[in-house]
Amino acid sequence: MKVSREVKTAILVLSGIALFIYLFSYLKGEDLFSNTQTYYTEFNYNALSASSPVTVKGNKIGKIEDISYDFDSGKTRVSFSVNPKLKFSKNSKIRLYPTGLMGGNALAIIDAADGEMAQAGDFIQSEVKEGLITSLGDDFSDISKDLGTTLRSTDTLVGNLNTLVTDESEEGLKQTIAELNATLKSFKSVAFSANNLIKANDEKLTSVLDNFDKTSAELAILIKDLNEVKLSNTIKNADEMLLKFNQLAAGLEAGKGSMGKLLKDDALYDNLEKASKELELLLLDIKLHPARYRRILSKKEIPYEAPTQEQLNNN
Structure with missing residues (x-):
């Protein structure tokens, strides 16, 4: 069967249209099949x-x-x-x-x-x-605001500086530079003076540094000697002694031992006070009537007479 030229042309045109539609859909990301x-x-x-x-x-x-x-x-x-x-x-x-x-x-x-x-x-x-990008845009919006504020502050500062150095006589800037130059000269003079002072006292400074080195060395030797004599043991013994003293004080406070009883027993204290008072009266009587005690071995007894208040006050 012979296909005519018109049919071939129609098939070719339709195939081209279909291919065009497929390629166009493919380029759009669509898959027809x-x-x-x-x-x-x-x-x-x-x-x-x-x-x-x-x-x-x-x-x-x-x-x-x-x-x-x-x-x-x-x-x-x-x-x-x-x-x-x-x-x-x-x-x-x-x-x-x-x-x-x-x-x-x-x-x-x-x-x-x-x-x-x-x-x-x-x-x-x-x-x-x-x-x-969206997050950075939000952040940059705040940064741009802060940057604008900073630039405005900088502009104000520069304007103030211009006002400071500007003089209507057009000599303000020259005067400022001259004063700055004088200040630098003064600083240079002070530096020279300090340098001359150091040179003049170079030997003294060297001696001071040498003495400091010797002192440091002697201090190191002293520390070494303290370490060798076992200062820690001495401190330990002192701690033990303080502990025993604290124990002794605690015992006295509790009324233990003779000293503790003496400190805490009121009756013993009263007896000692009474005995002390009687001993005082005995010594006073011996002082007032010595003949009585010289004849203590004699048969004749001399009765005891209590001292008067005047005698007590005089003695």
Whole structure:
């Protein structure tokens, strides 16, 4: 069977149109021969473009099909298709995230791993992940404000400096430089004087440093000698002695031993005080009547007479 030229031409034209449609769809990211399932979500603003990828854990599994504005809700409604082999929960999130520093966004399916499985045509809740550029933009807005304030302060400072050095007689700056020069000369003179003073007392300074070195060496020897005589043992013995003294004081406070009883026993104290008083009276009587005690061995007894108050006061 012979095919006419017209039929061949028609077949060639139709094949070209089909190829053109396929290539155009391919360039748009559409695959005419793929079997996909379409889902829906929405955002407060549009940051996507047609054929933007849809990913799962960084792997492309679909693309954006259509982006439209919903006049009733005021939100951007997005339809996207994914490979039918993908199974995810209806409670999952569709996350809008940036794909790089140069711009561009994509959608990622964050599977909730629980709940009913999503079916084609279902609406999935969305969320937005802020990108690096957006965060930097927010930070740079504050930085720019602070930088503007700093620049204005710097401008004011420079203006004040200009006012300070400007003189209507046009001699203010020259006078300022002259005063600065005089100050530098004075400083140079002081430096020369200090240098001459050091040179004049160089031997004394050397002697002082030598004495300091000797003192340091002697101090080191003294510390070494103290370490060798075991100063720590001496301190330990002193601690033991203080501990025993504290124990002795505690015993006296508790009334233990003769000294403790003497300090704490009121009856013993009263007896000692009474004996001391009687001994005082005996010595006074001996002083007033010595003849009585010279004849103590004689047969004649001299009766005891208590001293008068005047005698007590005189003695």
